[in-house]
Amino acid sequence: MWVIASRMPYRVAFFALFLAVFAYVTSAWWNWSYGDSFGQRPYVDVLALVAIPMAFAIDAPRARWRIAWMASAVPLIALNLFQSWQYNANILAPGHLDLSKYGYVFLRTDPARAAALGGKEDHAPYAPNGMFAALDKRCSWTPDSSGTMHWVVPAPPAGEGLWYVHLGITRTELEPGTAQKMEATVSGNGPGWPAGGIHFKVEHLPRSTSPTIRWNNALCVPPRIVGDTIALHLAVPSGCRIDTLFLRVMAPN
Secondary structure: OHHHHHHHHHHHHHHHHHHHHHHHHHHOOOOOOOOOOOOOHHHHHHHHHHHHHHHHHHOOOOHHHHHHHHHHHHHHHHHHHHHHHHHHOOOOOOOOOOHHHHHHHOOOOOHHHOOOOOOOOOOOOOOOOOEEEEEEEEEEOOOOOOOEEEEEOOOOOOOOEOOEEEEEEEEEEOOOOOHHHOEEEEEEOOOOOOOOOEEEEOOOOOOOOOOEEEEEEEEEOOOEOOOOEEEEEEEOOOOEEEEEEEEEEEEEO
């Protein structure tokens, strides 16, 4: 027993180092949120390892360690359950969450806070009355001669304000590897748009699954002005086909 206790500090140090390295690697990954910012999915893989120090803490020879562990575990479990409810009630945003937005909805139950966080470019006080779809289009890809489609975006009820664009593209790859060459440009006629619009590659990583895949993108766009339009230009390489297009513009109520 004395030997195990004497080696315990080294084991604790090793485990703490492992968790620090694991947290750094998973946080520095290209998709750090792993789809959702709430509930870090990669930590599921190490839950079995975390159970080992938890067992030692519960079975600690000194009662104060056991009491301290239980006293900290109970409120954390309660917080997890409450935030799971917030997640299902759409109060705790699943994506684009940061510290200030987390504080904005922390321990809140007000239904008005549901869907109050519009995207990664929203700023306080966010959208306390929720968001609405100023434009919601699902259509086939029918561009003009320049390879561009245009839409007029109605003005939000609040007048000028931030707005958020969600873009979904369903494409079929006729020749493997050609979809990664596809590029998109989103532009508008407002004064806040950069020259040439917002340019990005539609696909960043190779995919080896079905040739028909839907890709989703969340765009940072300039503030909304009355009478603004939005244009989407796609440079589609030969060997790739655009099947359907989904475009949604969200604005605060």
